[in-house]
Amino acid sequence: MIGKFGIPSFNDPRMKTATVLALFFVGLFLIQGVFLPYWPVWLKSQGLSAGEIGILLSLPNWVRVFADPLIAQRADRTGNRKTPMLWLAGIYVITILAFPVSSDFWWLAGLSVVIGFTFSPLLPLGTTITVHECKTHELDYGRVRLWGSLAFIGASFGAGLVLDGTSTAWIVWMLFAAGIINFAIVTRMPDPQTDRPLRSGSSLIYLLRKPVFLIYLGCIGFAQGSHGTYYSFASVHWESIGYRHDVIGAFWSIGVIAEIALFAFGGKYVRGLHPGILFAIGAASGVLRWTVLGLTDNFWLIILVQPLHAMTFGITHLAAVSFIARAVPSQLATSAQSLMATLSMGVFLGSSIWASGPLYEHFGSHAYFAMTGLSVIAFFFALWLIRRWRGEDNTFCD
Template sequence: FWWLAALSVVIGFTFSPLLPLGTTITVHECKARELDYGRVRLWGSLAFILASYGAGWVLDGTSTEWIVWMLFVAGIVNFAITTRMPDPQTDRPLRSGSSLMYLLRKPVFLIYLACIGFAQGAHGTYYAFASVHWESAGYSHEMIGVFWSIGVIAEIVLFAVAGRFVRGRHPGILFAIGAGSGILRWIVLGTTDNLWLIVLVQPLHAMTFGITHLAAVSFIARAIPQQLATSAQSLMATLSMGVFLGSSIWISGPLYEQFGSQVYYLMAVFSAISMGFAIVLTRTWRGEDQTFCN
């Protein structure tokens, strides 16, 4: 156990920063080369589907020991790709001192963090217990895989076509759309196990995750100069996918044990809180570019 725990800590420290750093570089290059960020990002979602089904296909004919070797090969490929990534050049830092503390002293940025934090935290029960609950409701592993795939495919479609819609839209409006979709989605999943209702709301993953992600990236691209972008992405990823989502999953455990799928109602409350902060964001930030230059 302790060897695996130590290895997990090392992997966590080295692998986790790849997401915010990669997103920062991608956003910078999309702006510099006038590319549609959504159409670039969709390849990550597509790779998720291919890796999931590919790994399942391999494991059906082999054993679980192959998981380690697949991760090893993926790590080598990932290393090779990162050595070929562009190195965006930035000017001198905008100010001395900690960029993180500078950002955390900005009320608008804190409102933004609350929007994305509660929006991502609202997925805690879904990520941790959706498969467990669907299996207990009598659905096969194949059908559960279909449920997950519907959500990710909808996310891919959104990333492919959302460029024109997102461009120029206030991130607060996008956050509100994602939060409203979350309220509907989590209430339905907490209320019923009906096949067709699950199929009907699963495409809302494109809104609860996809549009929320685009809103988060759009805010950083528009409001924060390149010199602070990496710090902003790191804070966003650490708090939303780490603190908020991790706490939500931890809370969902004992609540699911006692209340079952009704714990989704708490996720609907998180989405409602995110919507509240989204409304505040639209009223306190007018959409100025490079808001934090001063």
């Protein structure tokens, strides 16, 4: 079983499954740990403007609007998630090597589209497998997921150390190495086969016709969208005011350390809470976090608010997964995960990242105030979800 600190013990065979699931998140977040903090820095080194960087960073999020549902609905119909994951992870590895070929904006835009199509669907597909296996083997999802956060810390901080001694050209090679590791891990993923769909029509349309599910999408969408300026220009801004790459990596790591603590020790405290309450906590934390980052570049104040990532992202993620696990039948789980990822990380976050380009270009760090506004909207959606959904299991099984 998994011990007190989430470390697997191989005495129980089921922990082999837990280890593979944990490694899936490790592989995925090794990539994210380099991409999120430092990909904007690499794009800036290619001579691109803030507006062009915003467009390129938003493209993968927009592509997933089409890619995630297409792949997810196919996976739900066949019950097979692993095979598409292998293809997607392999194509990603090849694509990342093509970025240094040219610094032309349209070349980079085309490759960004491919990255969006190949990398983005991996998370909803893998999360569906993970949730299924956690239910089957009675594993704690949060303690499986935290290993991805640990990988993010190692990647972001380690990449910062590498870059301080080398050049930004190494960003691409670190992403390539992380992609190889990710592909190798995907080959070891479980391949559970689920039942045929509950309905003959589109599972996506079916879910989108449910008012409670739409409110849920509003909660997670505006909450994730509020991270747009942070994901796209935090590192660029901190670099521009003189912070070293290792310090920037430390800033990112502090937030993820807090997220890990939540996943490791907070699961038993939040598991029984209404997802709407968790969404509200995350949104209120976003109001505080983005307001402070918009007001000051002070080292200690940045250190003070970065742990709120455990709330703005971590508790929001737990709320999103909890709602799907409780309200959506397993036969529709991949479609629900995909819609959640598509709209929150695609439409909402993609729009926010795109808008952050001109906002940062004109207002600098004050662009965070727009993110504060999105957190306020997310808070009111959370209150709406609390009123409309009473916590019924398999709400959409009709």
